[in-house]
Amino acid sequence: ARPRPRGPLAGAAVAVVLAALVVGGGLAIPTPTAGRPVTVAVVQGNVPRLGLDFLGQRRAVLDNHVRETRRLAEEVRAGRVPRPELVIWPENASDLDPFTEPDAYQAIDGAVRDIGVPVLVGALVETPDGKRIENRGIVWDPKTGPGNYYVKRHPVPFGEYLPFRDVLTKLIKRFERVPRDFVKGDRSGVMKLGPVTVGDVICFEVAYDKETRDSAPGDVMVVQTNNATYGETSLPPQQIAMSRLRAVEHGRAVLVAATSGISAIVAPDGRMIAESREFVPALQVAAVPARTSRTIADRLGALPEWALTVAALAAVAAALGPARRRRR
Template sequence: MVAQETLSGRQPESPPAPGPGVGRAAVLRRGGRAGWPRTLLAVAAGPLMWAAFPPQDLTPLAPVGVAMLAAALYGQRARTGAWLGLLAGLAFFLPVLTGIARIGPDAWAGLSLVEALYWLPLGALGALVTRLRGWPVWSAALWVADEALRGRAPFGGFPWARLAFSQTATPLTPYAALGGAPLVTFVTALIGGLLAYAALAVAAALRTHRASATAAPEEGSAGPEESPAGGGARVLVRAVWRAVWRPVAVAAAGGALLVGGGLAIPVPTGGRPVTVAVVQGNVPRLGLDFLGQRRAVLDNHVSATRRLAAQVRAGTVARPELVVWPENASDLDPYREADAYAAIDGAVKDIGVPVLVGALVDTPDGTKVENRGIVWDPRTGPGNYYVKRHPVPFGEYVPFREVLTKMIKRFELVPRDFAKGTRSGVMRLGPVDIGDVICFEVAYDQEVRDVARGNVLVVQTNNATYGRTTLPPQQIAMSRLRAVEHGRTILVAATSGISAIVAPDGRMIHRSREFVPDVAVAGVAARTGRTVADRAGAGPEWALTALGLGAAAAAGVLGRRKNEGN
């Protein structure tokens, strides 16, 4: 009875032994208001969730980590939950963002702390909703709400390492075709909540029967069958099972339905065939000074394209109908630098098909830089182009520049701010319309959704600064989820890797190694159909966010009424 009441969200009428679901009775003398067991549980949740992300790819650990955090939050006050959320956030973001350390340890620690702060409200509201029936559902919705906020503010947000991005090659991936990344996050967190629900039921039943066994000698009721020799262990197991079989069955059935539901969702695989080429020219060396290698990087991509043209003429490689170069393939402005223009134009004429060229271009007034993807035709030269709409704060532009550059000399590496683009990334490239996003724009739902009407999606990126860290494989994982979400082939072109070709169902057709020249030619599907996620847009995210926040508000009202009644 105690186990079932505790898990339904109601507090037992008589104060039981300290443990999950007891609220203030669970407070220990040390380890903060939550006590050491819950504190350690929350801290351990972070590394478990991190291990679910690339390159570790231990994907089942994501819901396990969510379950551990949910169990730590269960029955706690909001302020205690906020503290536990912060600890879990730090333990998660510090390892998942280690690639940022290439910029500097201070940048890595600072960004990790800022991202962990978003888990303060996640922990606080997550603790509140455990007072309600069905709390795993409301808790999962709060994960969506938290990621919605983190992906939008400040400076446009930083939606890296969302829970959904740990599930890009699992039975949960197809949910992206229905509700995008927010729905995948929700389902992943819901499985974690169900695991916590079952675990807390078992823990509560064990405490109850342990307390009964301890009290029995005092009442003189202990018998031979309650002792170890008399089969007391079997009695305990049977008693606990009678108390917990319902919540365990509910959790198991719910998890099975969610996993089975994902496997039953159809994802597209076919489409009009088109032959594409993705060029990874490579950089002379990794690090922050890749911009100082501008001519060498351009020459590498020109040479790789010319080698491809020679192979096509020799008949050893299929002739592509379009070619994609990465971001920063030319950091020499081809509109102003005659040598750069001639080098690019010569390579495009040699291959004889349109090439999407990543280049940095000065704005007309010379005060800013545009990060462009330029459609370069072998006959007419540079034509339509896309300008990155979401430049990286503190990397491609410096907020509060006059103040911060005096304090942090590293910002002098960004002498001019990058301009924000305003035009769509949907452009004609050879026989298809492409939807272009640049670098970490692939992490943003809206940016990718805006260009998903293209037949093929393109991600132009430069990972030279973060090469051989956790960040490039995490970016590939995002691209795999986007492929399923929008039912589109995705071409990822990176200067130094990882470049990739991803099928509409998320399968990897090609994946390059890092810091090697690589040219991939493949036949892919060009599609025009739209997924349910395309039609729904941001609707699922807003609906789940409202669900979570509404539940938290209801829990707060019920808590106040209960306190007033006492």
């Protein structure tokens, strides 16, 4: 009998072995969770209504987050919850530029002074020429006011900036909802916030390896997000799943602050410490470990991805080689 070609079987065997090594190796690596405890708070102020209409309710969204932060301060003074050492607001908590809108500045500053600890405020800020917008996470101190900030590095095309604006706005009137482009940030979101260093990413930057890897040097990771336009869909749970993955990948607690949910506090091993419902005001207060050690994923970076890609291509080549020779 003619022997069967071994090329395809060998390629399949290599793929199976590699998959087993990846899965088994991951299970064999311990997930670190120890660290200096820090008490954190996540504020979910909620939005007036579901969908795109919330964009016309900017002051109401800001007022909701101010109100919840003041409620947190009352809970602390009453002894019902521990005093947090830092507070996280979501992306778009203030779509009113606090540097050009005095009322917005005073509202934010008053809430921060009331709670008495630094707050990471998600706000939209105009560029000096007024032509573009920065999507910022601003460190707001109760004594010194706004300070360091992170600008979102991955604005969403057709949502936060419009490619081929001159052409598309003439063809599709809906794009008038994006009157100005968002600026791309040029540095990571690693910043001092109270007693710790946080690594901030905004919205679906949590899906990008580079942005999250650049933020991993923070003691705690933060995801500021606004999911109001996608409420009650599969998107908010998907984002939480990504945040849990990043927690395990980098060995960091992850604080997810969403305007309308789902907000969450995730332990470094991916466990859910707290989780909110959607479209309700919510406060979350918990102690999480502030960690400085690096994981294997931090050290290796993108190397495993490239190695697996090369191995997959090699397996395909091994499988196709004998078939080509037989055709000759």
